[in-house]
Amino acid sequence: MAREQPEQHAPPVQRLRIRYAKRGRARFTSSRDFSRAFERALRRAGVPMAYSSGFSPHPRISYANACATGAASEAEYCEIGLTEPCDPERVREALDAALPTGLDVVEVWVAPTGALADRLTGSRWSVRLPGADPSEVAGALAAFLEADAVEVQRMTKNGLRTFDARGCVVEAAATPEGFDLLLAHETPLVRPDDVLAGLVVVRPQLRLPDPPILARLAQGVLDRETGLVADPREGRAPDAVSE
Incomplete structure (x- = not known):
């Protein structure tokens, strides 16, 4: 039948x-x-x-x-x-x-x-680290950015995966509360917590809060040369996503 x-x-x-x-x-x-x-x-x-x-x-x-x-x-x-x-x-x-x-x-x-x-090739983030020493965070961030590659590990559904967290970071700047971050969306997709893991790799003595406070401010079409994230809605101005 x-x-x-x-x-x-x-x-x-x-x-x-x-x-x-x-x-x-x-x-x-x-x-x-x-x-x-x-x-x-x-x-x-x-x-x-x-x-x-x-x-x-x-x-x-x-x-x-x-x-x-x-x-x-x-x-x-x-x-x-x-x-x-x-x-x-x-x-x-x-x-x-x-x-x-x-x-x-x-x-x-x-x-x-x-x-x-x-239309979603990059994103801009705010990373706040309450209780962390701003000078230590800034130093670790500088060391991370100076590195050619920073390997980190993350548990995935297919097991523990090792990958470079540095290559997708287009920009990063220290702030009094942590740092701001611009990420390119590549494979594998690097997240802000992967970058935090990378800071500990380059500065093992760094102490970070658990959990950090993460916020995505914008997401859209990334222009690596200018560092702008254009709104994915066609015809909109760069960085038009409200913060």
């Missing part, structure tokens, strides 16, 4: 891109927790979601380069597919009202052609 074929869903008629923020205590929301909250918000807001085909249909949502649990962010992005055209601002208002406090939908726009991930 032939196996019953799964239902086939029509492709989306509209795709919307969404910038959202993780603020306050919501920075401790994991990517999985956010996706569950976001899908509930889509249902509550009555957004006409398109679904994938197959035996386990799921809403057409694409997440791009989500920050790690514990990090705040002003520049997280995703894309959704809809079964009918909707006004982006009305979708923004409805989703923002349906999401928990601290998970804020900042803007929504009609997606242009091309992949969202191709």
Whole structure:
């Protein structure tokens, strides 16, 4: 007997891109927790979601380069597919009202052609280190930047991985509370906590707070020569993401 074929869903008629923020205590929301909250918000807001085909249909949502649990962010992005055209601002208002406090939908726009991930090639971060000695942090940061490569380790789903944390750092500058950081998104994706691990590699005596306070300020198209991060929404000015 032939196996019953799964239902086939029509492709989306509209795709919307969404910038959202993780603020306050919501920075401790994991990517999985956010996706569950976001899908509930889509249902509550009555957004006409398109679904994938197959035996386990799921809403057409694409997440791009989500920050790690514990990090705040002003520049997280995703894309959704809809079964009918909707006004982006009305979708923004409805989703923002349906999401928990601290998970804020900042803007929504009609997606242009091309992949969202191709518009997210760099990000700017604030790293605050309460209780750390500013002079020691500045010294470690200088030593890190002077190195050609700084190997660190991180546990991944495939086991312990060793990689260079220095090559993706485009800029870094010490501040009274820690340092600011500009990262290029390459493979493997280097995160601010990898850079912190690199500081300890070059200065083993450095004492860092646990946890540090991390915040992504901007994310978009990186120009390595100028150090600017252009907003991924086409036609916007560089560093237009609010801080």
